[in-house]
Amino acid sequence: MARSDIRYRNAYNRLLDYCETLSVGAAIPAETMLSEIADVSRTVVRRCLSRMEERGLISWKGREKCLLREPDDADRLEIAEPGAPSDDLEQRFLDWILRFDVPADTPLSVADLSRTFGVPQHEIKEFLAGLSRFGLVARRQKGGWMLRGFTMDFAVELSDFRSVLEINAVNQAAEAPVGHPVWARLSELRRLHIALRQSIETDYHEFSKLDEAFHAAINSVVKNRFVEEFQKVISLIFHYHYMWDKTDEKTRNAAAIDEHLAIIDALERRDAAAACDAASRHLRTSKTTLLSSLRHHELA
Amino acid sequence: MARSDIRYRNAYNRLLDYCETLSVGAAIPAETMLSEIADVSRTVVRRCLSRMEERGLISWKGREKCLLREPDDADRLEIAEPGAPSDDLEQRFLDWILRFDVPADTPLSVADLSRTFGVPQHEIKEFLAGLSRFGLVARRQKGGWMLRGFTMDFAVELSDFRSVLEINAVNQAAEAPVGHPVWARLSELRRLHIALRQSIETDYHEFSKLDEAFHAAINSVVKNRFVEEFQKVISLIFHYHYMWDKTDEKTRNAAAIDEHLAIIDALERRDAAAACDAASRHLRTSKTTLLSSLRHHELA
DNA sequence: CAATTGTTTTTTATAATTTAATACTATGAT
DNA sequence: ATCATAGTATTAAATTATAAAAAACAATTG
Numbered sequence: 001m002a003r004s005d006i007r008y009r010n011a012y013n014r015l016l017d018y019c020e021t022l023s024v025g026a027a028i029p030a031e032t033m034l035s036e037i038a039d040v041s042r043t044v045v046r047r048c049l050s051r052m053e054e055r056g057l058i059s060w061k062g063r064e065k066c067l068l069r070e071p072d073d074a075d076r077l078e079i080a081e082p083g084a085p086s087d088d089l090e091q092r093f094l095d096w097i098l099r100f101d102v103p104a105d106t107p108l109s110v111a112d113l114s115r116t117f118g119v120p121q122h123e124i125k126e127f128l129a130g131l132s133r134f135g136l137v138a139r140r141q142k143g144g145w146m147l148r149g150f151t152m153d154f155a156v157e158l159s160d161f162r163s164v165l166e167i168n169a170v171n172q173a174a175e176a177p178v179g180h181p182v183w184a185r186l187s188e189l190r191r192l193h194i195a196l197r198q199s200i201e202t203d204y205h206e207f208s209k210l211d212e213a214f215h216a217a218i219n220s221v222v223k224n225r226f227v228e229e230f231q232k233v234i235s236l237i238f239h240y241h242y243m244w245d246k247t248d249e250k251t252r253n254a255a256a257i258d259e260h261l262a263i264i265d266a267l268e269r270r271d272a273a274a275a276c277d278a279a280s281r282h283l284r285t286s287k288t289t290l291l292s293s294l295r296h297h298e299l300a
Numbered sequence: 301m302a303r304s305d306i307r308y309r310n311a312y313n314r315l316l317d318y319c320e321t322l323s324v325g326a327a328i329p330a331e332t333m334l335s336e337i338a339d340v341s342r343t344v345v346r347r348c349l350s351r352m353e354e355r356g357l358i359s360w361k362g363r364e365k366c367l368l369r370e371p372d373d374a375d376r377l378e379i380a381e382p383g384a385p386s387d388d389l390e391q392r393f394l395d396w397i398l399r400f401d402v403p404a405d406t407p408l409s410v411a412d413l414s415r416t417f418g419v420p421q422h423e424i425k426e427f428l429a430g431l432s433r434f435g436l437v438a439r440r441q442k443g444g445w446m447l448r449g450f451t452m453d454f455a456v457e458l459s460d461f462r463s464v465l466e467i468n469a470v471n472q473a474a475e476a477p478v479g480h481p482v483w484a485r486l487s488e489l490r491r492l493h494i495a496l497r498q499s500i501e502t503d504y505h506e507f508s509k510l511d512e513a514f515h516a517a518i519n520s521v522v523k524n525r526f527v528e529e530f531q532k533v534i535s536l537i538f539h540y541h542y543m544w545d546k547t548d549e550k551t552r553n554a555a556a557i558d559e560h561l562a563i564i565d566a567l568e569r570r571d572a573a574a575a576c577d578a579a580s581r582h583l584r585t586s587k588t589t590l591l592s593s594l595r596h597h598e599l600a
Numbered sequence: 601c602a603a604t605t606g607t608t609t610t611t612t613a614t615a616a617t618t619t620a621a622t623a624c625t626a627t628g629a630t
Numbered sequence: 631a632t633c634a635t636a637g638t639a640t641t642a643a644a645t646t647a648t649a650a651a652a653a654a655c656a657a658t659t660g
Contacts, residue, residue, distance in 0.1 A: 002614055002615060002616090002649035002650070003612070003614050003615085003650045004613075004649095004650080005650060005651090007650075008650075008651080030604060031604075032604075039441075039442075041442070041651055042605090042652085042653090043650080043651055044650085044652085046605090046606090047650090062605070062606095062658085062659080063604060063605065063659075109641085109642065110642075111641070111642050111643075112641095112642085120613085120614070122613075125422070125426055127429070129430045130429045130432065130433045132430065133430050133434070134433070134529070135525035135529055142339075142643095143642085144621090144642075144643065157525055164464060164465065164468045165464065168464045224460055225435035225454075225457055226434065226457060226530070227461065229434070229435060302618035302645050302646055303618050303619045303645050304644075305619060305620090308620080331636070340620080341620055341621040342621085343619085343620055343621060344619085344621085346637090347620090362628085363629090363634090363635060409612090410611075411610070442652070443612055443652080444611075444612065
């Protein structure tokens, strides 16, 4: 076989759904209309109609199409269960790398990845081609791919890049007009930070989510497709690393809460310089944490 | 046929080259060694040896391999001429978009691109997948790809992103130690800028190259894989646009020369603040130029 | 003649296939 | 015996081939 016919199968079932809204004997609309209903090309629609006619569901002669009987469950085509939600492949892939601690310079086998993730090989290849733009993987000379991986170099460069983007975001946030949604969000976040600081002894692991929300809020001010694309990867990576490194987690998180609050304070005063200062202090801490988490991991 | 055997053909010829350095009757080294010489797997080496034996070039029994005669031109395998230099596909693709002024939201046919660029379809697909990370193209709902293109939005966001990266680069350049190669390069560039300013009346079109060199020099200070990856695309896009927009080219270039010199001056004084200021002025000009070039184009 | 259907062409997604790489096993020289 | 090397088997990657879908085109009918 060459190409799967899930498209056809889905369309067929969707058209059955549509037929159920009609009464028996009613005329069925034009092929173009049906193709819009099922969101497929006319080619697929006609294939569906052929089958419907064969099964005695409809009569079909030229432009006279007529529903002969109510479709039932036996009429429906089986859909091979999706299985591979290949849309969040990115998340799953990074997860895999980080969780199994795949070392740098590991050769990545497309065939292997295809099996582990249940995604066709060509999708894996396209995905890797995309990641190579982030310098995360690279083509090998003799074919195939290689994980450039989470080396120290990588972490340093990623952190630096993140800082550049985030300092910029902070600057822009400071300039945001009064009505901008970021202010409401920040005030909400301030409340949450203060609440967590109160219960830090027991709830310190809750900080992870708050951290992500905080940085997302700051970056939301920047409307830039390049920044957004990167932010996705950056936040994933930082996040997973934080989740592992359990050393001094409580102390670290308590300190980070204060750092976040300092940034919020400065921003609310519209003091861009102070906000940048606070942000860059916080980002330095983050970098250190990321690096030390890598170091611990290497020793393990 | 499934996969081309250029690898084998190249290896075979390279091994003949190697054999020519041996004298007739000499022993031929181990397969592993040969595989290193030809930079292919042993599998290919053995295929080559088989052919060599068949053609009476060598005797081969177990680990006894011996050169029987000098290889001549008739022994060589023909290499289907490369034709498709698929490495600079990126350059050629952007060139194509910009030169033919492919409008935004144009559906891109992989089959078509494959023909025009003489590159296999799967490579085109991987390439597009990569570009989609830059938001330049996107997958279409019914399969295939679409050019998101050089809309105003895109240009603005690209310019902004460029500014963020470049201001950062300028900052880092100001901190570069005395021995750093950037200083020699900048002083050379200062000379070239001044020279061009003298002959601007006639040579103003020479500025394009100088501009690229200048920005490359500044950015060379930043050792960051993410920045580097982006810089490639950014410089390509800005470049092509400048090459088109011929309105006021002389005036624009003369002004840009002064802006560049201002940046160099400030950097050589190690005055980071002044350098950033000068750079951000220059980047604003650049952005304006890019946008106006787009506007002109749209009217055309 | 506008809307629709019938037919053909082109394109895309995916499997099939050949080449190449790698892993594993066996053998012979020191 | 041990190490380098060769022989063999397994697995993966690159590329072709092809069914499925889309799109373009031509014909038809109300």
